[in-house]
Amino acid sequence: MSVKTLLPSATPVRFLAEDGSRVELHEGYAEPAEDRLKAAYRLMVLGRRFDVQATALTKQGRLAVYPSSAGQEACQVAAALTLQDDDWLFPTYRDSVALIARGLKPGEVLTLLRGDAHCGYNPAETRVAPQCTPLATQTLHAAGLAHAMQRKGEDAVALALIGDGATSEGDFHEALNFAAVFKAPAVFFVQNNRYAISVPFEKQSAAEALAYKGVGYGMRAEQVDGNDAVAVLAVLDDAVRHAREGRGPVLVEAHTYRIDAHTNADDATRYREAEEVAKWREADPLRRLETYLKDRNALSEPEIELCHAEAEEFAQTVRDTLNAEPELDPMSLFDHVYAEPTRQLEAQRAALEAELEV
Amino acid sequence: MTTTMAQALNAALRDALKDDDRVLVFGEDVGALGGVFRVTDGITADFGENRCFDTPLAESGIVGFAVGMAMGGFRPVVEMQFDAFAYPAFEQITSHVAKLRNRTRGALSLPMVIRIPYAGGIGGVEHHCDSSEAYYTHTPGLRVVTPGTAQDAYDLLRDAIESPDPVVFLEPKARYWSGEEVTFTRTGPAMDKAVVRRHGKDVTLIAYGPMVATALETAEAAKDEGWDVEVVDLRSLSPFDDETVTASVRRTGRAVVVHEAAGFGGYGAEVVARVTEQCFHQLHAPVLRVTGLDIPYPAPKLERHTLPDVDRILDTIARLQWHDTPVVAGA
Numbered sequence: 001m002s003v004k005t006l007l008p009s010a011t012p013v014r015f016l017a018e019d020g021s022r023v024e025l026h027e028g029y030a031e032p033a034e035d036r037l038k039a040a041y042r043l044m045v046l047g048r049r050f051d052v053q054a055t056a057l058t059k060q061g062r063l064a065v066y067p068s069s070a071g072q073e074a075c076q077v078a079a080a081l082t083l084q085d086d087d088w089l090f091p092t093y094r095d096s097v098a099l100i101a102r103g104l105k106p107g108e109v110l111t112l113l114r115g116d117a118h119c120g121y122n123p124a125e126t127r128v129a130p131q132c133t134p135l136a137t138q139t140l141h142a143a144g145l146a147h148a149m150q151r152k153g154e155d156a157v158a159l160a161l162i163g164d165g166a167t168s169e170g171d172f173h174e175a176l177n178f179a180a181v182f183k184a185p186a187v188f189f190v191q192n193n194r195y196a197i198s199v200p201f202e203k204q205s206a207a208e209a210l211a212y213k214g215v216g217y218g219m220r221a222e223q224v225d226g227n228d229a230v231a232v233l234a235v236l237d238d239a240v241r242h243a244r245e246g247r248g249p250v251l252v253e254a255h256t257y258r259i260d261a262h263t264n265a266d267d268a269t270r271y272r273e274a275e276e277v278a279k280w281r282e283a284d285p286l287r288r289l290e291t292y293l294k295d296r297n298a299l300s301e302p303e304i305e306l307c308h309a310e311a312e313e314f315a316q317t318v319r320d321t322l323n324a325e326p327e328l329d330p331m332s333l334f335d336h337v338y339a340e341p342t343r344q345l346e347a348q349r350a351a352l353e354a355e356l357e358v
Numbered sequence: 359m360t361t362t363m364a365q366a367l368n369a370a371l372r373d374a375l376k377d378d379d380r381v382l383v384f385g386e387d388v389g390a391l392g393g394v395f396r397v398t399d400g401i402t403a404d405f406g407e408n409r410c411f412d413t414p415l416a417e418s419g420i421v422g423f424a425v426g427m428a429m430g431g432f433r434p435v436v437e438m439q440f441d442a443f444a445y446p447a448f449e450q451i452t453s454h455v456a457k458l459r460n461r462t463r464g465a466l467s468l469p470m471v472i473r474i475p476y477a478g479g480i481g482g483v484e485h486h487c488d489s490s491e492a493y494y495t496h497t498p499g500l501r502v503v504t505p506g507t508a509q510d511a512y513d514l515l516r517d518a519i520e521s522p523d524p525v526v527f528l529e530p531k532a533r534y535w536s537g538e539e540v541t542f543t544r545t546g547p548a549m550d551k552a553v554v555r556r557h558g559k560d561v562t563l564i565a566y567g568p569m570v571a572t573a574l575e576t577a578e579a580a581k582d583e584g585w586d587v588e589v590v591d592l593r594s595l596s597p598f599d600d601e602t603v604t605a606s607v608r609r610t611g612r613a614v615v616v617h618e619a620a621g622f623g624g625y626g627a628e629v630v631a632r633v634t635e636q637c638f639h640q641l642h643a644p645v646l647r648v649t650g651l652d653i654p655y656p657a658p659k660l661e662r663h664t665l666p667d668v669d670r671i672l673d674t675i676a677r678l679q680w681h682d683t684p685v686v687a688g689a
Contacts, residue, residue, distance in 0.1 A: 118461040129429075130461050134453050140419060141454070144426020151408075152431065170446065174419030181414055336464040337498055339522035342550070342597035 005220070008211040012223045012255050015230035018283050020291025029234040034298050040081055040229050041293060042307050044073040044286050047097035049311035053318045054096065054110065058264040062322040064115040067094040071259035074229035074285035075191045077101045079161055082236040088149075090129040090142040090160040094191075098161060099128060106314075107321040116328060127156075136166040139175035139188055146184035146249070157243045159187040159236075165196025167210050173217075179249035180219040186249040187239045191226060193258035198271040214251035226254030227285040230292065257283070330356060360537035366508040367397045367529065369542055370515035371435065375405050378433065381519060383410040385420055385437030385473075394439060395475055395534050417447040421472060425454050428468045435519055441476040442485035448493070455524045456499030468524045471515070476504075477568045477618045479532035479665055481658040487531075488655055489619030491567075494526045495596040495628070502596040503549060504528040506570025508538045510548055510593060517549040525549075528595075530568035552599035554606060558588035561612040561675055564603060564629055566592040569616045569666060576671040585675060595625060603629070604636045611642040612678045616666050621649030643678040 013026040025031075032040075047069075054066045069076055072094075080101035083089060091098055099109045104121055111120025112131055119130035132138035142160035149156045166172055167190055179186045190210050194201045207213060214221025220242060224235040232254055239250035257280035261268035268277075293299035334341070334349045361369070374381045383398060389412040392399035401410040413420050417438055424434035438444035444451075451472065459467050478487030494502045501523050505511040511529070518525040555570065556577050565573035570591045577587035590606050592599065607613045613633055615626040626647040633645050648666045656664055 117463060118457075119463065119465075122465045123429075123462050124465045130458075134449065137422060137450060137454060140422025140450070141426040141429060144423035144428075145430045146426070147423070148427045148430025148432055158426075171418055171422060171450075174414070174416040174422065177414050177416065178419050178423050332463075336460045336462075338501070339459065339467055343600065344597055 003215055006215045006218065008209065008214070008221045008223045008253075012225045013231045013235050014225040014228050015234065016228045016288050016292050018288060020288045020295065022292070029231075029238055031230060032233045032237060034296075036081065036233065037230060037289065037293060038299060040074075040077050040233060041289050041299065042310070043077040043081070043101045044229065044289065045307040046311045046314055047073045047076055047100060048286060049315050050097060050100055050106065050318060053315040054113070055260070055264055057319070057322050063110060063113050065263050065265060066113055067263045068258070068260035069094050069097050071280065071284070072191055072193060072226065072256050073097060074232045074289070075189070075226050075254045075256055078229060078232040078236050079159060079189055081233065082240050083157070083159055086127065086154065086156040087240070088127045088129065088142065088145055088156065088158040090138040090158060091131050092138070092161055092163065092166075093131050093133050094163065095131065095161045099131070102126070102128060104128065105321075106318040110318075110322065114322065116326060136162055136169035136172040136175070139166075140171050140178065142186050142188070143175045143179040143182070143184050143249070146179065146186035146243070147182045150185055150246070155244060157185045157187060157240050159189055159240065161189050161191065163196065164190060164192040164194065164201055164204055164210065165199065166190075167213065168204055176214065176217040176219055176249070176251065180217040183246065183248045185243040185246065187236070187243050188249065188251045189236065190251070190253045191256055192253055193256050195258055195262070195272070197262045197266065200271070209253055211251060211253040219249055219251055221251040221253070223253045223255065226256030227283045227288065229285055229289045359539070361508050361540040362535050362537045363505065363508040363511045363529075364395055364397050364534040366512040366540050367515055368399055368401070369540075370512045370519075371398065371401060372404070373542070374435070374516060374519040375401070375409055378519075380431060380433045381409075381435060382427065382432050383435045383437075384413050384424070386413060386415050386439055388412060388437050393437060395531065397473075397529070397534075398437070417444055418450050421447040421450040421455065424470050425450065425458065425468060428470045429458075429466055433469050433519060435471040435473060438472060438474045440482075440486045441474055441488040441490050444472070444474050444490065447472075451494070451500070451526070452497050456497045459523075460499060467522055469522050471518045471525045471527050473527045473529060475531045475534075476528045477530050477532060478655060478661050479568060481661070482531075483658060484655065487661070489617065489650065491528060491595055492619060492623065492625045495625055499524070500596065501525045501549070501594070502528065503594050504530060504567035505593065506530070506533070506555070506565070506567055506591045508536065508540050509545060510591075512540055512542060513544050513546070513548040514593060516544055517547060521549060528567060532568045533571060536571065548593060550594045550597055550599060552590055552592045552594065552602035554588060554602065555591045556587070556589040558586040558610065560586045560610055561614065561678060562588045562590055562603075562606045562610045563614050563616060563671065564590050564592065564633075565616045566595060568618055572666060572668065573616055573671070576668045579668050580672060580675060583672065587675070598628070598632060600632060600636060603633060607633050607637045608640045611640050613641075613645045614648060614671065614674050614678070615645065616648045616671055618650045618665060620652045621647055622652045624649055646674050646677060648674045
């Protein structure tokens with residue numbers, strides 16, 4: 001493929017201006033159907049409420065840590081809505097809202113961050129890989145799994161979520177290269193939220209846009225306004241279709257912003273100005289979509305209220321789930337280290353059992 | 359007919375590919391070239407590019423891609439070409455290969471084999487001769503094996519490919535070209551089990567991989583000194599076969615552990631600790647080690663000074679003070 005066909009748009013693809021009005025369409029992208037936009041809106045309201053609730057639960061000691069994705073709801077929800085049931089999602093620790101949008105239960109999603117187990121759901125059944133805490137390592141798994149599905153004749157796609165910081169890791173580059181060489185049906189979705197913990201994008205990469213990195217691997221790439229849910233859905237739909245049709249992997253960069261700190265444990269005032277955060281609050285993806293849908297008469301006040309009521313109810317479920325502390329079995333420590341347990345571990349199991357009986 | 363270890367490994371790969379469609383062989387240079395040590399010689403030609411194929415040159419990429427393929431139901435056997443070249447893949451191996459079953463509470467498993475030609479003695483320049491076993495054996499969730507003979511190379515690799523757990527398969531490069539009679543029907547389960555290579559009553563030499571042959575040579579030489587040496591070949595470094603090792607040491611009452619890797623913080627320290635804990639009352643002397651020096655692997659013209667050899671092992675056996683007199687360790 002020629003460089004020209006691989007190059008992303010000169011500016012991020014955008015359907016909605018910050019005030020929610022419709023802007024000129026970028027070429028080649030169809031606006032998603034209204035019912036999908038409404039579904040996205042509903043999940044974004046739910047996702048924001050979930051995020052606020054989870055952050056509150058860290059203060060009550062119910063969660064060990066929570067990395068907020070407030071402000072990134074358009075990306076989170078679009079990543080889930082773009083995929084079919086058979087597709088695989090490879091999320092990071094910051095992508096809990098994407099998992100909620102994919103239909104996982106709050107107890108399953110928050111198991112990792114609560115500290116009960118490394119993964120609270122069954123990846124083989126849900127087709128959601130464990131939330132990855134090392135950076136970019138899962139992009140290679142997505143490339144490999146996409147290739148595996150392709151070999152087996154499955155019509156499925158693997159979508160890997162990462163942040164801007166992860167694009168500096170070697171595995172990100174190896175994953176793009178492998179996926180492109182093998183023409184794997186994978187989509188690499190970078191949520192460039194401008195900060196890797198405290199390090200600003202300018203210190204992370206000298207590239208004008210991370211999407212440009214795709215071209216060097218012979219991979220189609222696109223950049224999109226990450227706070228424009230209509231645009232993110234349109235671009236991801238297109239990327240997933242491209243991959244599913246066997247035309248190779250796609251790199252998508254969403255320009256967005258992390259409104260809160262890296263996690264509840266971090267002080268964002270040390271590394272960024274309040275004015276900057278205020279500016280990005282004006283670019284709120286939720287308000288933007290709401291205005292657009294209201295202006296089109298696609299969303300009524302009662303419908304909005306219903307979404308918020310549902311979100312409140314959901315928050316109650318989150319609280320109830322997290323307040324009920326499940327009992328953890330210490331013997332389970334030995335259960336899944338090996339498929340065929342070793343004698344050394346059997347001996348340690350017996351020793352711990354004896355210790356617990358005293 | 360004599361078969362070399364490299365040929366035995368090649369036969370094991372072929373038989374595994376024949377027996378199970380899910381088995382795939384990939385890595386750098388494994389295709390047309392047949393691997394830099396020719397372990398995958400002719401496999402692409404015979405099985406097709408779909409089963410044995412070259413990848414981009416990126417070790418983390420090879421292992422991480424294999425993780426995804428194993429998640430998707432395949433059984434990858436990947437090659438790392440040289441020991442020290444595997445280090446970029448270390449994060450994938452320790453953070454993901456070793457842990458995915460545990461992280462997903464058994465929902466996903468990674469039956470895959472990472473083949474790493476390791477250790478020295480071939481005159482290789484730097485970064486081509488590391489003994490990296492301690493890094494992998496220190497990682498729960500991995501099985502780590504290394505053959506000392508061509509027959510074991512065949513048996514162990516077949517077992518490793520069939521194992522439901524991920525296996526780091528360390529191939530002693532210096533022994534690739536040593537030959538023996540090999541039976542290509544498996545001689546029994548080799549994984550997880552040490553084996554007594556030579557029976558003796560005075561001292562147990564515990565060795566693995568490239569040092570098995572050296573230990574056997576030492577045992578022959580020791581006859582002239584009047585010592586009857588037993589040689590245990592560990593084969594499986596993790597898990598460790600306490601049963602075979604301790605039974606031997608309890609019989610002989612003396613033990614020496616031999617390996618090429620640097621001694622400090624090395625695998626031999628684990629063996630000494632286990633043997634001492636379990637055989638304390640049967641021991642007539644401290645368990646000693648003969649290891650490589652605590653230096654980065656040296657330039658090829660100097661490597662003979664770090665590699666344990668027959669003389670150094672005999673000297674160490676002598677330090678076990680044959681007549682039950684007190685021993686000063688670490689002299």
